[in-house]
Amino acid sequence: MKFVDFVRIKAIAGDGGDGCVSFLREKFLPKGPPNGGNGGPGGNVVIRATRDETSLKHVGHVCKAKKGQNGAGGGRNGNVGDHLVLNVPIGTVVREIEVEEEPRKMITKEEIQAEKEARWVLYPRAEDIQVPEGKPxxxxxxxxxxxxxxxxxxxxxxxxxxxxxxxxxxxxxQQVVLCRGGVGGHGNPYFLTSDNRSPKWATRGRAGEIREFELEVKTIADIGLVGLPNAGKSTLLGAISNAHPKQADYSFTTLHPYVGTVDYADQYQLTVADIPGLISGAHRNIGLGHSFLRHVERAKILVYVIDISRSSPIDDLKTLQYELNAYKSGLTDRQSLIVANKADKVGTAKNNLEQLQAHVKGSIPIVPVSARYEKNVLKLTSVLRKEVERIRAIEIEEARKLEEAKEDDELV
Known part of the structure; x- marks a missing residue:
């Protein structure tokens, strides 16, 4: 199934329903009072985050809510039009696009008159009624x-x-209203006055709002696995979590993010995202480019998955860090960890691991593993839990201080 994490939509709220022109008619009341109902408001366009969705593939480019129901005789008002609820993945960013208004053109008197006439609902033959001279x-x-x-x-x-x-x-x-539906039209009782006891007209509903938006999914996970193609990210995710991403010996086996859950014996959980492979020039949208990089931003911990069986793992690490910083300055400053994968390749892995350790000089922890044979995986999950617990505790403390500051402001 195609994975879509960016889409531009036009949201159109429903128009209001039309008012009704109606009069009470009974056996001994041939000319009763007006009793036309008002039109119902149009439906809203609402966007809602849910865990049931992982992609924006189902979101159309034009999203339109239903029109409000027309009013009816007997004073029956129309129902509200059905709201259109767009279910999107958690982590979706919604940005409104400012559309430049077209320059106003000259409108003729005939067009103005036609526009005014179009908003009225008239009783049959009401337009043929002649007003006597001197009468209002x-x-x-x-x-x-x-x-x-x-x-x-x-x-x-x-x-x-x-x-x-x-x-x-x-x-x-979590949800937000993108566009609000139009107001329903007035039924003919709205125009009842002491002089005019039999209004033979009602109004049509107003148009709903029309706005344009960009929707962008940014995966939310505690840990983001980043690495070059074939570094073993998918294999590592399968070894430490309940996810089962595709694994194969060719580049870009992962074409969209996979999120797995690491379960511990005491029911503690953390989430790990396998992000599509990164290549040189990704910040310029080369390869999977921004489709990869936008999902890195939310991870609490960046885990560099380095294939230490390759000839130059240090260059691989430099490439990853350069691309991340080129995409968003300071991205590599957050908490990081290096997973030296394929440590079972005894011919080259030992020397490359020593060179990598000498290069980072203890600034980034390194955990050697063999994801394929699940060697040293327990130590890796223990280190990840320790770091995630520490970061979550900091976030909770910051949220508590922010809440206290808000309460102090309200008291002032």
Whole structure:
């Protein structure tokens, strides 16, 4: 199945339902009062984070909610249109795209008149009713009232327009409304006055909001495995967690991130992400490029998986660190660990491991393992747990201090 972690969408909220023109008709009441219902509001476009999704493949480029139900006779208002809920993976970043407004063009009087007429729902043959000279034109009064409402509606849209949406969905069931549905139209009782006891018109619903967004998935995991193609990341993930990524002896066997869970005897858990292989020039989007790098940003610990059976593991480490820093400055400053994989290759592994240890000079811990034969894996999982526990404790303490600071501000 194709993995999609970036998509651009147009979100269209539902239009409001139309109001109804209706009158009460009973056996001994042939000309009863107006009883047309109002149209229902249009549906909203909502985005929600869930663990049930891992890709944006199912998200269409145009996402439209349902229109509100039209009003009906007997004072029955229309139902709200069905909301469109977009379920996306946890870790999705939602960014609104500012669309430049087209320059306003000259509108003719005929176009203005046609636009005004299009928003009205008229009773059959109501347009043929002639207003006697000297009598008030109730329909024109209703038009002026709606023109005033239109001006207020446009003013409210301008004044209530806040900052563009930019939100990070990092929690289960976290959701945000992208677009709100249009308001339903008025039924004919809305235009009832002491002079006009039989209004024969209603209004159509207003259009829903239309906005454009970029959705980008950034995998959330405690540990991110980074390495060159064929370094053994997928094999290592399978050895330490419950994940079973594809393993083969060719480059780019992993085409999208896999997240596995490491389970300990005391039911402690941590998550490990196998990120697609990195090559020189990835920060310029060469190879899998940004499809890989965007998933590194959230990892608490970066684990460099180095194949120490290769001729120059030091150069491999330098390549990885350079690409990470070129993509985002300071990315390599976070807590790191080197997994010297394929340590079972006794011919070259021992000398290369000593050279790698001399190069890092203790600045980054190194754990030699053989992922294929699951040698020294227990020590690796113990080291990973120790570091993750330490980082989680720091995050909890920082969150506590931030909450206390907010409470102090509220008291002030």
């Amino acid at each position: 034109n109730f329909f024109k009064q209703a038009q002026r009232m709606m023109d005033e409402e239109d001006r207020y509606y446009r003013w409210r849209q301008r004044t209530k327009k806040g900052e563009p949406i930019h939100i990070d969905l990092t929690e289960e069931n």
